[in-house]
Amino acid sequence: MVPREVRSIDDAKRIIEERKLTHIKVGLFDNDGVMRGKYMSKAKFFASLEHGFAFCDVVLGWDVKDQLYDNTRYTGWHTGYPDAPVRIIPSSCRDVLDEDGMLLFIAEFAGEAETVCPRATLRRVIDKATAMGFNAQAAFEYEFFLFRETPHSAREKGFRNLETITPDWFGYSMIRNSTYSGLYKAILSMAETMDFPIEGIHSETGPGVIEAAIAVDQAADAADKAALFKTYMKVLAQKNELMATFMAKWSNDYPGQSGHIHLSLNHAADGSSAFYDASQPHAMSPLQRHFLAGQQRLMPVLLCMVAPSVNSYTRMIPGYWAPTDATWGVENRTTALRVIPGSAKSQRVEYRIGAADANPYLALAAALGSGLIGIEQGWEPSDPVTGNAYQQPHDDALSLPRTLWDATQAFKASDIAKSLFGEAFVEHFSASREWEDREFRKHVTDWELSRYFEII
CATH class of the missing domain: 3.10.20.70 (Glutamine synthetase, N-terminal domain)
Incomplete structure (x- = not known):
């Protein structure tokens, strides 16, 4: 067997x-x-x-x-x-x-x-989808940086002046993936052995950064595979005298690291796509519009589930491939939600707000659960964004919290979050995020020392 x-x-x-x-x-x-x-x-x-x-x-x-x-x-x-x-x-x-x-x-x-429990929280959301007559499919894609460091050397350096495995900005580089083919093959082999198969992997823009897209699966299995990938990518790196980080942003000099989620729904009764309707603009069915509207409307109150650390919010700044408002567009990578038109098999939504540091079970619970609420309520999304979302004004209701504390307070007060995930979960997770924020505020940063030490 x-x-x-x-x-x-x-x-x-x-x-x-x-x-x-x-x-x-x-x-x-x-x-x-x-x-x-x-x-x-x-x-x-x-x-x-x-x-x-x-x-x-x-x-x-x-x-x-x-x-x-x-x-x-x-x-x-x-x-x-x-x-x-x-x-x-x-x-x-x-x-x-x-x-x-x-x-x-x-x-x-x-x-x-x-x-x-995070895994059980996602399972409850999937049970809701099942009760509504849907099967949810999901796929995660992660960006992560690799360093020529060990857990000891990184600490000895105080996590400063770390050496990335490759230099410079060189996305989709055939030179990089050929020179380091042994590493890439080891990642692909691990993914096959442990059953989180990778659909595509390439160098991203930035020194030592790689993006891996995990193959689509049923929602529960997709989250398991994402969580195992993050864990064992770190294991594989350390076994080879390297370190992998999934921090949302490890350096002020480089873009942050995303954890995007691709999502679609099928009708449980016959397996047909709930999102695809060739007669509609962009092949978006009414159900996909409602799903998208739920994700958009609830993103500001569920943000701490997909941006769960203090560091998560350093990624969400204009021009660095991370959204700052709950916007959506068709094939638009400057928005928080990207509708990807296609066939009945490929029509989906990419939940682009997610960072690599998020718990996959909770990020998927938020992305899926909010969409289901949108279907239940029959909500409609705002007009799609065309062009650069960073340079356009948006409705204040679409503004995302700028700090973990603010995001947590919105989540903690949300009746929809409590009904979707349970009051016990909302109370417990909110407390854990408030703790995280308080721990950060106990510390003096390098920026503060540089700015205030001599001059203030």
């Missing part, structure tokens, strides 16, 4: 027995999309397949630096950080990069923890 044929508990047990494994790798994703996990003995794993297992809920109560939130209700010092129930997803079984015969399974929180 091969890993991606595993569908049931019995299948999972069978492949483990076939491979004579003594231990199995299990991982889940925290608020920030960071994969946390461990190796588990075969006996423990078999029991967990049947009954679940317990995992300390601190991973839902700390930040990317393992610092504990002081403002959350779900978990904290006041609860004593108890174990929470976790279920293993048999169908997530995969081979693992450079671990001969080892298997990886994705897990997700259950019970009360399920109300704040």
